[in-house]
Amino acid sequence: MKILITGGAGFVGSHLCNRYVQNGDTVVCLDNFLNGNLMNVRHLLRHRNFKLINGDIRDYDLLEKVMRDVDVVFHLAAQIHVDRSIIEPRLTYEVNVVGTQNVLEVARIYDVDKVIHASTSEVYGSAQYAPMDENHPLSALHPYGASKIAADRMCYAYIETYGMNICIMRPFNIYGPGQKDSGYGGALSIFTKRLMSGLPPVIYGSGLQTRDYTYVDDIVDAYDLILNYPKPLREPINFGTGTDVSILDLAYKIIKLCGKDLKPVHVEERPGEVQRLIAATSKANKLGWKPKHSIDEGLKKFIDWYKNYRVEEWAKPG
Numbered sequence: 001m002k003i004l005i006t007g008g009a010g011f012v013g014s015h016l017c018n019r020y021v022q023n024g025d026t027v028v029c030l031d032n033f034l035n036g037n038l039m040n041v042r043h044l045l046r047h048r049n050f051k052l053i054n055g056d057i058r059d060y061d062l063l064e065k066v067m068r069d070v071d072v073v074f075h076l077a078a079q080i081h082v083d084r085s086i087i088e089p090r091l092t093y094e095v096n097v098v099g100t101q102n103v104l105e106v107a108r109i110y111d112v113d114k115v116i117h118a119s120t121s122e123v124y125g126s127a128q129y130a131p132m133d134e135n136h137p138l139s140a141l142h143p144y145g146a147s148k149i150a151a152d153r154m155c156y157a158y159i160e161t162y163g164m165n166i167c168i169m170r171p172f173n174i175y176g177p178g179q180k181d182s183g184y185g186g187a188l189s190i191f192t193k194r195l196m197s198g199l200p201p202v203i204y205g206s207g208l209q210t211r212d213y214t215y216v217d218d219i220v221d222a223y224d225l226i227l228n229y230p231k232p233l234r235e236p237i238n239f240g241t242g243t244d245v246s247i248l249d250l251a252y253k254i255i256k257l258c259g260k261d262l263k264p265v266h267v268e269e270r271p272g273e274v275q276r277l278i279a280a281t282s283k284a285n286k287l288g289w290k291p292k293h294s295i296d297e298g299l300k301k302f303i304d305w306y307k308n309y310r311v312e313e314w315a316k317p318g
Helices: 010-021 060-068 081-087 089-109 143-162 188-198 215-228 247-258 282-287 295-310
Strands: 001-007 026-033 050-054 070-074 114-118 166-171 201-202 238-240 265-267
Touching: 001 010, 010 026, 026 060, 026 282, 060 089, 070 089, 070 215, 081 089, 081 143, 089 114, 089 143, 114 143, 114 215, 143 166, 166 215, 188 247, 188 295, 201 247, 215 238, 238 282, 247 295
Parallel strands: 001 026, 001 070, 026 050, 070 114, 114 166, 166 238, 201 265
Antiparallel strands: none
């Protein structure tokens, strides 16, 4: 199988690249390194079945070249940071909406067997009821979430108009080894870096806002399930643990694992802050997926990875 992974040098994308290169599939990783980092995939460059392309999903002509004989597309490339979307809404729209339409259109032209689109729980906004199923209203509170809603709707349009096999993945707050300490939603990695540097975690607002943290290996398993599922899944599917944790509780869990005697510092809440996210996962469960890692198990694995990694390399921009 030949697989194109857009955003393949990013956090989750690089885990997918690693999984399918090790499986023996041919993997094409397309990344413009806005969020991705060469360090994430450098070890794969020696493999004959791995190809890295420095490029942008806004480049339609490039997509035509790289997608000619592709069987499956994992579409993860995006402008993913809420804070940046507030400052640069036009860039966010161009990457997340126009870029996604480019991917879908070229996949349609070349009759790609399956497109798996990485959406986000941020499309829901704060929970109007909990847990949040796939029918929860789409009420994004910031340009990033709005752009991902538009990308989702573009996927729907291509499913309905052209009959394409597109599945919309909606993962909830992914974390794990390789996650960078930058950007909105990276509280876990940001807290860890500060604590390991002898600094207290900084919490925006009260810290009572909650998230459904899902370990990256479980999300990679979810992608693999969708890839190999024998029937088309032309609908959104949530992937989360079904349990939410407050930002404040998360900070204290990480403080304990890092062995530090520090207390969180509270600052003013950010605009567009989602107050609660918690996934209803019955649809994913019926397909055969269940997360294997609790938040405590996943945090321990992440902290152990962080302590043994070359922090100066992990902290490079990208």
